[in-house]
Amino acid sequence: MIEKEIKRRDFLKGIATAGLAVAGVTALAGCGPKTTEGIKWNEEADVVVIGSGFAGLAAAIEAKNAGATVKVIEKMPTPGGNSIINGGDFAAAGTAMQKEQGVEDSPELMLQDMLKAGLYLNHVDKARIVCEQSKDALEWAINYLGAKFARLTYHGGHSVPRTHQTESASGSEVVNKMLAKLKELGVNVELRRKFVRFIQNEEGRVIGIEVRDGYKFGDEKSGTPVFIKAKKAVVLASGGFSQDVKMRTIHDPRLTEEFESTNQPGATGEALREALKIGAMDVHMDWIQLGPWASPDEKGFGYVPLFSERVIGYGPIINPKTGKRFVNETGNRKERADAIILIGVPVIHIADSYAVEKQVVPSTLEAGLKNGAIKKYNTLEEVAKTYNIPLQPFLAEIARWNSFVAKGKDDDFNCKIGKDAKPLGTPPFYVVRLWPKVHHCMGGLVTNTKAQVLNQDFEPIKGLYAAGEVMGGTHGAVRLGGVAMADCIVFGRIAGKEAANEEPWA
Amino acid sequence: MEAHNGQTNEVRKKAFFRPKVLLGVLAALVVVAAVAGGVLFQASKKPSFCATCHIIEPYYNSWKGGDLLAAKHAEAGVDCLDCHHKSTVAKIGEGINYLTGNYENPLKERDFSMEECLSCHKDDFAEAVAATDFGESNPHDSHLGEIECHLCHKMHRQSEVYCAQCHDFSWYKDLDKSWKTELAGS
Ligand SMILES: Cc1cc2nc3c(=O)[nH]c(=O)nc-3n(C[C@H](O)[C@H](O)[C@H](O)COP(=O)(O)OP(=O)(O)OC[C@H]3O[C@@H](n4cnc5c(N)ncnc54)[C@H](O)[C@@H]3O)c2cc1C
Numbered sequence: 001m002i003e004k005e006i007k008r009r010d011f012l013k014g015i016a017t018a019g020l021a022v023a024g025v026t027a028l029a030g031c032g033p034k035t036t037e038g039i040k041w042n043e044e045a046d047v048v049v050i051g052s053g054f055a056g057l058a059a060a061i062e063a064k065n066a067g068a069t070v071k072v073i074e075k076m077p078t079p080g081g082n083s084i085i086n087g088g089d090f091a092a093a094g095t096a097m098q099k100e101q102g103v104e105d106s107p108e109l110m111l112q113d114m115l116k117a118g119l120y121l122n123h124v125d126k127a128r129i130v131c132e133q134s135k136d137a138l139e140w141a142i143n144y145l146g147a148k149f150a151r152l153t154y155h156g157g158h159s160v161p162r163t164h165q166t167e168s169a170s171g172s173e174v175v176n177k178m179l180a181k182l183k184e185l186g187v188n189v190e191l192r193r194k195f196v197r198f199i200q201n202e203e204g205r206v207i208g209i210e211v212r213d214g215y216k217f218g219d220e221k222s223g224t225p226v227f228i229k230a231k232k233a234v235v236l237a238s239g240g241f242s243q244d245v246k247m248r249t250i251h252d253p254r255l256t257e258e259f260e261s262t263n264q265p266g267a268t269g270e271a272l273r274e275a276l277k278i279g280a281m282d283v284h285m286d287w288i289q290l291g292p293w294a295s296p297d298e299k300g301f302g303y304v305p306l307f308s309e310r311v312i313g314y315g316p317i318i319n320p321k322t323g324k325r326f327v328n329e330t331g332n333r334k335e336r337a338d339a340i341i342l343i344g345v346p347v348i349h350i351a352d353s354y355a356v357e358k359q360v361v362p363s364t365l366e367a368g369l370k371n372g373a374i375k376k377y378n379t380l381e382e383v384a385k386t387y388n389i390p391l392q393p394f395l396a397e398i399a400r401w402n403s404f405v406a407k408g409k410d411d412d413f414n415c416k417i418g419k420d421a422k423p424l425g426t427p428p429f430y431v432v433r434l435w436p437k438v439h440h441c442m443g444g445l446v447t448n449t450k451a452q453v454l455n456q457d458f459e460p461i462k463g464l465y466a467a468g469e470v471m472g473g474t475h476g477a478v479r480l481g482g483v484a485m486a487d488c489i490v491f492g493r494i495a496g497k498e499a500a501n502e503e504p505w506a
Numbered sequence: 507m508e509a510h511n512g513q514t515n516e517v518r519k520k521a522f523f524r525p526k527v528l529l530g531v532l533a534a535l536v537v538v539a540a541v542a543g544g545v546l547f548q549a550s551k552k553p554s555f556c557a558t559c560h561i562i563e564p565y566y567n568s569w570k571g572g573d574l575l576a577a578k579h580a581e582a583g584v585d586c587l588d589c590h591h592k593s594t595v596a597k598i599g600e601g602i603n604y605l606t607g608n609y610e611n612p613l614k615e616r617d618f619s620m621e622e623c624l625s626c627h628k629d630d631f632a633e634a635v636a637a638t639d640f641g642e643s644n645p646h647d648s649h650l651g652e653i654e655c656h657l658c659h660k661m662h663r664q665s666e667v668y669c670a671q672c673h674d675f676s677w678y679k680d681l682d683k684s685w686k687t688e689l690a691g692s
Contacts, residue, residue: 078653078668085649085672172649179651265671300672367642371674 039199041208044229045071047499048209049237050195050271053083054171054485055468056237057178057189058492059499064185066500068232072187075194075215076266079179081239082469083488085264085301086171089153089163090141091482092134097152097164105160107131114483117157117332118442118476121284125449126474126491134486138164141489145177155481156312157332163482169306169361171485192216194223197274198234198464206234206278206463207505217266231506233463233499236453237492240441240469241269242288248438251286254341261438262291262301272470275445279455280464283472284443289479290436292336295373296346297433303368304432308349309481310359313418315351316401317434319343320387323394325401328413334478337436346433348387354426355418368432376428383431398424442479444472451495465499467491568662573683576661589622589661623655640677645669 046068049056056072064070078084093110110131115122141147148167155163166173179189194215199208208230212223241247242263248255261267276282295304312329317336319326326347327339340347356365368374377383380398384391402423404410410417445453445466452460468488475483569576569586579589624631635646645658645667657668664686667678678687 077657078650080650084651168649170649172651176649176651299674370642370676 039208039227041229042226043071044208044231045069046230046232046504047071047235047496048073048228048230048233049235049496050209051081051237051239051468051470052079052175052179052189053081053237053239053468054174054178054488055239055470055492055495056081056235057083057175057182058489059235059237059465059467059496060187061178061181061185062493062496063235063500064182064187064496066497068500070187071228072182072189073193073195073209073211073228074189074191076217076264077191079189079191080172080175082171082263082267084170084172084175086485087301087306088166088168088170088173088485089155089482090138090149090165090174090485091155091158091163091480092138092486093131093162095135095138095164097149098160098162101152101161103152103160103162105162107134109159110134110162113158114475114480117334117478117480119478120476121287122476123283123446123473126447127476129449129494130474130483130487130490133490137486137489137493140493141174141177145174145181147174147177153310153482154313155309156330156336157478157480158482174485174489192223193226195238195271195274196225198278199227200278200463201505204278204462205505206230206461209234229506230463231504232502233465235451235492235495235499236271236275236445236464236466236470237468237488237495238271238470239267240444241272242267242438242441244268244270247273248288248441251443252288255288255290255438259290259436259438260294260296260299262294262305263438272444275453275464275466275470278461278464280453280461281446281456281458282444283446284476285441285472287442287475287477288438289333289440289442290337290341291439292333292340292436293434294437294439295432296435297373298368298371301437302373303364303371304373304434306364307356307360307368307374307430307432308434310361311349311351311355311430313416314355314359314421315349315424316397316415318348318350318389318394318397320345320348320389323384323390323392324397325413328410328415330416331413332478332480333439340434340436346435348383348389348431349434350383350424350429350431352424352426352429354422355424356430358420359418365430373432375431377431378427378429380429383429387431387433440479440484441469442472442475442477444470446473447471447491449494450498451491452498463502463505465495467495565662574662575659575665575684578684579661584626588626589618617654618656618661620652620654623659640675642675642677643669643673 047063047070049060049070049072052072052074060070060072091110093105093107098105111128114127114131115124138149142149149164150167151165152161153163153165154161182188192215194212196210196212198206199210201207209228211226211228213226215223240263242261243265244267245257247269291305293305293308295302298304316325317327317329318324321343326343327336365374369376377386380395381391383389384394402425405417405421405423408417447453447466448460451465451467453464453466455461468491469484471491474487568574569580571577627634635644638644638646648669653668659665665684666686669675670678681687
């Protein structure tokens with residue numbers, strides 16, 4: 001209520017500066033017929049994209065190439081959202097790189113993995129599109145954008161190595177190539193412009209947006225109102241809400257500010273909520289993914305995920321209270337994170353130097369040792385002592401783990417033992433502590449296979465598309481590693497093409 | 507929480523509406539006039555300007571001496587007008603902003619564009635990139651790509667490393683006093 005009041009005052013103040021006629025006020029009251037009469041548009045484009053991550057940029061490129069004029073707005077002072085800080089793992093099935101390395105895969109197998117991890121809550125039609133078009137999306141990133149992918153990696157929950165990692169092990173490889181491509185096409189990301197609300201006409205079609213120009217993140221009073229007309233459509237690609245404590249605790253009350261997040265600070269949910277205000281439907285909002293591989297000993301995403309996720313299947317994860325394993329290390333993120341939270345204290349992931357040298361990128365290891373989140377010990381006794389692990393049960397558990405590695409099968413938790421894993425025993429031993437961080441929002445707006453946002457009557461809201469993390473349904477309960485990139489780029493491209501194909505209303 | 511803060515601001519703003527606007531307009535006009543006329547130095551010393559002295563003074567002081575980047579420019583013979591010259595028109599525009607909305611904080615931090623910095627640093631920027639290759643990472647060459655200089659470098663206030671919101675790089679502690687280093691790691 002208070003929030004609304006303030007918005008309204010801001011808006012009135014905005015009228016003074018932007019020189020708007022008073023008739024616009026009806027639209028802003030948030031009820032009654034929306035009218036555009038009197039709105040003075042400051043700028044226009046056929047397609048207006050909100051957000052500059054994978055999804056928004058993919059949409060912008062496709063819309064532009066389909067002949068539309070395009071604007072991309074971004075509230076932060078730098079472009080790229082979570083996409084520019086991401087780990088660069090792109091899941092795609094049946095690719096050339098997989099064939100080269102003798103990995104047999106298919107969109108059907110990828111779909112089965114997604115559904116299994118997603119607890120069969122996935123919107124299958126959309127998940128299938130992601131799988132079927134994943135290879136094409138990756139090839140587009142390589143051939144059209146010029147992004148470089150260097151290696152095939154493995155993430156828990158996939159039945160085969162399927163994630164193609166960028167050369168720099170960062171999503172920025174793709175985002176920066178997208179930004180360069182857009183520049184070539186004459187489109188610049190307009191930074192520090194925060195989307196505030198949709199403008200609809202009498203029929204409820206989205207015909208534009210209000211933004212705050214010159215916005216400084218965190219200062220809700222900053223910036224001045226600007227109205228941008230979208231002659232064809234708006235594509236909402238504003239990402240997830242992992243950093244929005246108020247919103248995430250509504251959907252999952254466990255996720256208080258006690259939990260850190262791996263996301264960029266601007267990963268908040270106001271744009272998604274604006275879509276809900278104009279009648280959009282949402283789904284799976286309480287399926288918020290925690291990264292089970294995160295460390296309490298470093299901030300943000302850090303280096304530990306790049307360590308832990310590489311040595312699963314090579315070294316066990318131990319409950320320090322008992323000295324015993326408690327979860328399938330190669331299980332999906334939800335199983336692992338829930339199990340750790342249940343234990344209530346950070347758990348220990350240990351690997352020996354054989355596994356670490358084989359699996360972990362040297363610069364990651366070096367950086368993690370330097371910041372202190374990865375530790376090195378010469379004996380298992382030393383490890384037990386440092387982390388207060390009861391020694392005998394711990395040693396017994398390591399022996400038991402080693403017997404599973406030797407026969408290539410884990411009788412206790414069915415961990416997928418690494419292909420060339422060896423029993424743990426070559427010192428030094430590397431240890432990280434794990435405590436989950438809020439990582440990804442599976443839930444979001446309901447869209448159809450054309451990326452149109454559906455309303456509460458299951459009808460598309462005319463003029464509104466959504467793609468990327470702000471959209472829900474594809475992942476169901478659990479997103480598998482690497483599938484966000486596929487999802488964002490596949491549906492970002494679809495949204496861009498479809499939006500450019502709309503009949504202009506003006 | 508946000509909304510609540512917003513409300514108290516609103517109340518406070520109303521109470522101070524008149525004096526603050528006045529001050530803001532005055533300050534804006536003085537900045538415009540002074541910068542345009544090149545009399546900033548004298549102006550800031552004259553008692554008749556004392557309503558605005560305390561506003562301009564810190565800028566002058568940060569240039570005249572001390573640890574901030576403005577002072578380093580002063581040492582190299584760069585003065586107020588070398589940086590603020592072509593902005594007269596822009597300043598007038600800002601004056602209007604003060605009138606209509608930004609009266610709360612008359613001298614709001616202004617964002618210098620990358621082009622403005624590069625108008626002098628185009629030729630030595632490649633050197634700067636090389637000078638800041640700290641091995642672990644390089645603030646001028648990262649996954650964030652080309653970002654605005656002012657996200658890190660500030661002239662009249664302490665600079666801050668933008669990367670610090672996500673990374674604890676060990677080179678922060680070696681930066682000089684023009685940088686906010688105590689924040690790193692928090
Ligand atoms: C550290 C990290 C590592 C990851 N690694 C991987 C990986 O290896 N593989 C994988 O597949 N997935 C990974 N993910 C997940 C994946 O990166 C994200 O799901 C994906 O980047 C989302 O893309 P997007 O385009 O939907 O949103 P984003 O890239 O987050 O972009 C949305 C943009 O919209 C802006 N925005 C929000 N609200 C507004 C508003 N009101 N007005 C204007 N702009 C607004 C935001 O500031 C942001 O820049 C990772 C995520 C993180 C955080």
